[in-house]
Amino acid sequence: MRYAKRGRLRFTSHRDISRAVERAVRRAGIPVAYSAGFSPHPKISYAGAAPTGVASEAEYLEIGVSRPCDPRRVRDDLDASLPPGLDVLDVVEARDGNLADRLECSTWELRLPGADPAEAERAVKEFLAADRVEVERLTKKGMRRFDARQAVRSLAVVEDRGIPAGQETVQPCVILRMVVRHETPAVRPDDVLMGLRLVAGFAPPSPAAVTRLAQGPLDAMTGEPADPFAFDRAGGDR
Amino acid sequence: MSVESLFPRLEPLLPKVQKPIQYVGGELNSTVKDWDEATVRWALMYPDAYEVGLPNQGVQILYEILNELPETLAERTYAVWPDLEALMRSEGVPQFTVDSHRPVRAFDILGVSFATELGYTNLLTALDLAGIPLEAADRTDEDPIVLAGGHAAFNPEPIADFLDAAVLGDGEQIVIAISEVLREWKAEGSPGGRDELLMRLASSGGVYVPKFYDVEYHPDGRIKRVVPNRDGVPARVFKHTVMDLDEWPYPKKPLVPLAETVHERFSVEIFRGCTRGCRFCQAGMITRPVRERSITTIGDMVEAGIKESGFSEVGLLSLSSADHSEIADITKGLADRYEGSQIGLSLPSTRVDAFNIDLANELSRNGRRSGLTFAPEGGSERMRKVINKMVTEEDLIRTVTTAYSNGWRQVKLYFMCGLPTEEDEDVLGIADLAKKVIKAGREATGSRDIRCTVSIGGFVPKPHTPFQWAAQCDHETVDRRLRALRDALRSDKEYGRAIGYRYHDGKPSIVEGLLSRGDRRVGKVIRAVWEDGGRFDGWSEHFSFERWMAAAERALADEPVDVDWYTTRERDEHEVLPWDHLDAGLDREWLWQDWQDALNTVEVEDCRWSPCYDCGVCPTMGTEIQIGPTGRKLLPLTVI
Numbered sequence: 001m002r003y004a005k006r007g008r009l010r011f012t013s014h015r016d017i018s019r020a021v022e023r024a025v026r027r028a029g030i031p032v033a034y035s036a037g038f039s040p041h042p043k044i045s046y047a048g049a050a051p052t053g054v055a056s057e058a059e060y061l062e063i064g065v066s067r068p069c070d071p072r073r074v075r076d077d078l079d080a081s082l083p084p085g086l087d088v089l090d091v092v093e094a095r096d097g098n099l100a101d102r103l104e105c106s107t108w109e110l111r112l113p114g115a116d117p118a119e120a121e122r123a124v125k126e127f128l129a130a131d132r133v134e135v136e137r138l139t140k141k142g143m144r145r146f147d148a149r150q151a152v153r154s155l156a157v158v159e160d161r162g163i164p165a166g167q168e169t170v171q172p173c174v175i176l177r178m179v180v181r182h183e184t185p186a187v188r189p190d191d192v193l194m195g196l197r198l199v200a201g202f203a204p205p206s207p208a209a210v211t212r213l214a215q216g217p218l219d220a221m222t223g224e225p226a227d228p229f230a231f232d233r234a235g236g237d238r
Numbered sequence: 239m240s241v242e243s244l245f246p247r248l249e250p251l252l253p254k255v256q257k258p259i260q261y262v263g264g265e266l267n268s269t270v271k272d273w274d275e276a277t278v279r280w281a282l283m284y285p286d287a288y289e290v291g292l293p294n295q296g297v298q299i300l301y302e303i304l305n306e307l308p309e310t311l312a313e314r315t316y317a318v319w320p321d322l323e324a325l326m327r328s329e330g331v332p333q334f335t336v337d338s339h340r341p342v343r344a345f346d347i348l349g350v351s352f353a354t355e356l357g358y359t360n361l362l363t364a365l366d367l368a369g370i371p372l373e374a375a376d377r378t379d380e381d382p383i384v385l386a387g388g389h390a391a392f393n394p395e396p397i398a399d400f401l402d403a404a405v406l407g408d409g410e411q412i413v414i415a416i417s418e419v420l421r422e423w424k425a426e427g428s429p430g431g432r433d434e435l436l437m438r439l440a441s442s443g444g445v446y447v448p449k450f451y452d453v454e455y456h457p458d459g460r461i462k463r464v465v466p467n468r469d470g471v472p473a474r475v476f477k478h479t480v481m482d483l484d485e486w487p488y489p490k491k492p493l494v495p496l497a498e499t500v501h502e503r504f505s506v507e508i509f510r511g512c513t514r515g516c517r518f519c520q521a522g523m524i525t526r527p528v529r530e531r532s533i534t535t536i537g538d539m540v541e542a543g544i545k546e547s548g549f550s551e552v553g554l555l556s557l558s559s560a561d562h563s564e565i566a567d568i569t570k571g572l573a574d575r576y577e578g579s580q581i582g583l584s585l586p587s588t589r590v591d592a593f594n595i596d597l598a599n600e601l602s603r604n605g606r607r608s609g610l611t612f613a614p615e616g617g618s619e620r621m622r623k624v625i626n627k628m629v630t631e632e633d634l635i636r637t638v639t640t641a642y643s644n645g646w647r648q649v650k651l652y653f654m655c656g657l658p659t660e661e662d663e664d665v666l667g668i669a670d671l672a673k674k675v676i677k678a679g680r681e682a683t684g685s686r687d688i689r690c691t692v693s694i695g696g697f698v699p700k701p702h703t704p705f706q707w708a709a710q711c712d713h714e715t716v717d718r719r720l721r722a723l724r725d726a727l728r729s730d731k732e733y734g735r736a737i738g739y740r741y742h743d744g745k746p747s748i749v750e751g752l753l754s755r756g757d758r759r760v761g762k763v764i765r766a767v768w769e770d771g772g773r774f775d776g777w778s779e780h781f782s783f784e785r786w787m788a789a790a791e792r793a794l795a796d797e798p799v800d801v802d803w804y805t806t807r808e809r810d811e812h813e814v815l816p817w818d819h820l821d822a823g824l825d826r827e828w829l830w831q832d833w834q835d836a837l838n839t840v841e842v843e844d845c846r847w848s849p850c851y852d853c854g855v856c857p858t859m860g861t862e863i864q865i866g867p868t869g870r871k872l873l874p875l876t877v878i
Contacts, residue, residue: 008245009496011258016496023266023494023548040580053253081548083264083496207253 001075002090002229003059009085010055017059017086018046024081025063030074033064047100048215051188056212057089058106060228062099092232102228105153105181107214108189115174115204120157123202124176128155133195137188144185148195151187153179154223174204177213179224241273244331245339251325259497260288261322263336266494267546269301270338271311277424278417280304280312281335281345281382283364285357286776288336291316292493293501295555296351296388299488300409310417313337313345317360318367320773326367333368342368346420348382349413352390355753356746356776358397362768365400372765374402374449379431385416385445392477392524393701393817396756396764398448402436405445406820407477407524408510410486412444437470446475446820453758453816459798461757461814476821477524479861483510483531487539492547503551503584504543508536508568512557513853513863514589515842516615517626517832518654520700521557524822526855528846529864533564533571537872540572544581551582559585560592561846563866569600571872576604590614591633598644610641611693613652617668623839624659626832631671635678638690642679648689651675654697655719656711656744658836665719668692669726673733691738692727694720696747700754701817702824704832709808710751716744745783749775751805752790757816760804762793823861825854 005012012020022042025032034040043064050056063074071091079088112120127133133149155178180187189210196202216225227233252258273279282301284291291297297314304312313335318326326332333342342348342364350361365372370381377384386394386404394404405412416439423435430437439445450471454462466473480486492504509530512522531539540552552572554562562568572583582604585597590612614629616622622629638649653668672692679688696716699705720741727737752760766789774780790801809815811830818826828851835842842851846865856862 008249008262008264011252011262012496013257013259015498016259019498019502020496022550025548026550027545027548034580053258083266085264206250 001061001063001078001088003061003082004087004089005050005054005056005059006085006087007055009083010050011053012086013052014046014049017049018044020082020086021061024078024086028074028077028081030063030069030078031066033066045100047103048182050212054189054210054212058212058215058225060099060103060215062094068093090229092229093235095232095235097231099228102217102231103182103215105179105215105218105225106212107177107179107225109211109213110176110178110189110193111173111209111211112176112204113173113206113209115202117157117174119200119202120174120176120196123196123200124155124157126200127152127192127196130199133199135191135194135198137191137194139185146185146187146191148187148191151181151183152192153181153218155179155192179218181218241340241344243339244334244341247329247331248334248339251322251329251331254325255322256319257289257497260316260495261318261334261336263339265292265496266548267491268314268337268493269305269311270313271305273311273338273340276309276311278307278310278420279345279347280310280413280417281315281342281348282312283315283317283342283348283350283361285317285350285352285360285364287319287774288316288495288497289499290776292495292497292499293505294351294353295489295505295507296353296409298493299486300349300351300413301493302488302490303410303486304413304417307414307417309421313340315342315348315364317357317364317774323363323367323773333364343370343381345382346424347385347416349385349387352386352388354776355390355396355750356781357390358753358764359768359772359775361397361400362765363773373399375399377402377432379428381432383432383435383439389521389524390754392520392820392822393754393756394446394448394820395453395758395816396753396760398758399761400764401448402432403439403445403447405478406475406822408480409478410480410488412478415442415444437468441470441472443472443476444478447471448758451819457798459803461816463814464816464819474819474821476859477823479527479823479859480510481529481861481864483507483529483864484535487531487535490539490542490546492543492549494547494549501553502549503553504540504547504549505553505555506536506539506543507531507555508559508562508565509556509865512561513845514558514561514628515626515832515844517624517704517836518615518657518697518700519557520703523703523824525557526823526853527861527863528561530562530866532866532868532870533568533872534868534870536568537571537575541575541875544576550580551584552576553584553586555586558587558589558592560588560597564868565592566596566600567871569597573600573603575872575875578604580604586611588612590629590637593637593640595640595644598640598646602645609648609650610646611650611652612637614671615652615654616657616664617653617666617671618664620839621657621660621664621667623841624836625654625657626836626841628841628843631674634671635674638675639678639682642688643682647687648691649675650691650693653692653694655694655723655741656697656716656747658699658705658708660711660719662719662722665723666726668694668723669730672727672737673730676733676736686736689736689738691740692723693740694723695742696744698747698750698754701815702822702829704829704836706755706815706829707809707811707813707833710748710805711744712806713744713748716747720744746775746778746781748801748805749781749783749786752786752801755816756804759794759797759799763790766790766793821858823855823858825852825858828853 075091
């Protein structure tokens with residue numbers, strides 16, 4: 001299942017979403033399978049959730065069901081049961097193989113209100129010209145140093161083409177668009193922002209509004225994520 | 239005049255705070271009504287963090303009832319954590335409702351539900367952030383009426399200066415009546431400003447307006463009298479009692495948050511009130527008489543609530559859930575209905591003597607075994623007679639043996655420390671009791687793999703109870719006894735490792751005692767604590783006993799009273815108590831007699847199954863006990 005996390009609901013944490021999905025599944029009457037054992041849990045697995053505060057048009061999860069279900073019906077029923085802002089976009093019947101493995105990269109959009117476009121252009125150029133850009137982030141294991149450059153497949157300043165779905169704050173802003181490979185340690189959009197500051201002193205005046213636009217296997221031709229469901233859909237319409 | 243959403247100004251602050259989802263609203267079943275189409279607008283506040291406040295039944299019930307009324311809307315607001323408070327101050331964002339992020343000051347009424355006195359400082363934060371003057375006397379027609387409810391409102395005197403009004407008792411009907419008074423007054427063009435509105439509310443007899451009453455003191459600090467200071471204001475204000483809970487089946491549509499909260503379940507109140515007569519229990523005294531919800535209404539509410547919420551646990555709430563006259567049929571009927579559906583049942587309050595094997599089996603039918611907590615409250619037979627907790631050691635052993643034999647490996651036992659007449663050996667008796675529990679459990683199961691946890695807190699004397707005259711035990715004595723109990727439990731080689739021990743130290747109880755039995759002079763202490771940074775006093779990481787004591791010393795410097803005077807001092811029969819003009823229906827002479835009975839270890843039976851003992855509530859309030867059995871059963875749900 002592909003779903004979106006939009007608008008105010010971008011402030012949900014991964015745990016918030018999993019609780020909401022479990023309840024929505026029950027309300028929607030989807031025959032979810034449960035794990036065996038003393039304290040059975042619904043079989044729902046989440047692949048690489050976007051961080052709290054980051055919106056997304058491309059989040060993925062898998063639901064184990066105890067009998068065959070019509071994917072279109074699951075999409076409609078579950079969407080109706082989830083709060084507005086957690087929106088089910090696409091449901092397919094999974095074939096063999098691991099969905100999480102197919103999510104190789106993400107396209108991110110960063111909106112930077114009040115930032116200077118020329119400075120952004122210059123910073124992007126310097127960042128792309130570098131081989132390595134060491135950044136630091138506080139993780140659960142303490143402060144960690146890692147390279148934010150190699151995972152970045154593309155990075156560009158793009159033209160403002162209006163307001164993305166669900167965004168409520170309207171301000172003139174610089175927009176960065178990037179494709180980042182999922183690696184360990186994960187390079188997040190804010191790591192790239194820190195990289196821009198380190199290489200070119202680029203410091204936007206207010207926090208970035210970040211949206212994940214797509215996730216999937218990296219298409220070598222386009223340099224963009226392809227549809228991760230292509231494999232499942234190729235199984236033919238039943 | 240429309241009021242704009244503050245969300246665009248709040249949104250940039252949210253990435254900088256912990257758990258931002260708690261501030262965005264949008265819960266399932268929340269309601270956003272059109273601002274301009276309403277004439278009566280309520281902001282309902284639970285003065286604690288969202289994770290505690292959201293599940294609160296009282297707020298959810300009133301929210302739903304008010305939003306069902308035409309021309310009326312209700313939105314919710316909660317205490318913001320200090321990280322957001324600091325940002326709101328620096329960015330000038332006022333206190334907001336989570337439903338549509340409107341400024342609290344734009345509402346007609348700010349209704350605050352006080353389950354505990356430890357929310358008082360959070361009230362001041364919310365008022366201040368809202369731009370509402372802290373003292374009622376400084377407010378203008380542009381400010382909402384600040385109205386308190388909840389159990390702590392049975393003595394609102396410590397916060398009287400900050401309140402415009404308070405209501406006692408069940409809120410369902412009085413919020414509708416208040417809305418109607420407000421609507422009429424607005425329709426007439428708001429004659430006489432807020433003073434006339436308050437006068438209309440006060441003269442109805444069901445709303446307490448503190449500023450219409452003067453408190454006079456004796457030179458030694460005791461209260462001389464509390465009297466109305468204008469005509470048309472009643473000398474006494476009475477509590478409200480909803481009769482026939484089947485007519486008020488709320489919440490119908492429980493709020494389901496995205497954020498994690500303290501209770502993740504659908505709760506149904508299966509009855510209200512309790513007449514067991516435990517003398518320490520304010521809830522039992524002020525919510526009389528017992529009014530049961532019928533088995534069929536409970537079944538309907540659970541069915542609809544599960545469907546509306548998607549929760550997987552159902553809590554059957556009341557002050558003593560196993561006392562419902564048809565509890566066996568309710569639990570069996572629900573367990574039958576939800577067999578195999580992963581829906582668990584829990585009874586959050588179960589009396590030691592009302593638990594039995596059938597109940598144990600129904601609660602564990604769906605595979606889940608929620609924790610079992612029993613509350614003997616007192617460690618010795620004598621102590622339990624003083625507090626009228628009519629539970630014997632045999633009852634407790636029989637009950638825990640049932641639980642252990644039916645697969646529970648752990649039970650929790652709750653006690654209090656610092657009860658009137660308590661001696662060291664009463665508390666040490668808890669250790670003996672816990673050992674007997676483990677011994678009986680090992681014998682019943684043939685296994686050493688069983689545990690019990692002793693949980694113990696400090697006793698706080700509460701208004702409208704027989705212990706309202708009692709001296710609160712000082713925190714040094716409470717702490718000494720708690721340590722002695724810990725040592726007695728830990729030093730036991732045979733049983734010590736099977737017994738867990740959790741306790742709360744005695745200092746917070748002293749502050750709770752000050753706020754519980756305080757009068758209007760305590761308001762200065764609350765304000766001083768708040769000005770010194772006091773917030774979230776119910777949270778141990780935020781609470782500071784030293785701050786409270788220092789503030790009390792400063793604020794009460796010119797008064798003949800101090801913290802000890804309010805807490806550890808015993809009152810005599812004829813002293814005017816700060817809440818004597820607020821009537822819970824309890825006959826004062828009966829309360830005093832019950833206090834004397836406590837000192838003489840004389841017990842009182844429950845009036846549900848023995849003759850009336852004249853506590854006074856039913857004749858005073860025009861109410862009666864409403865209990866089953868109805869003889870009805872829950873039928874299987876029809877699958878469509």
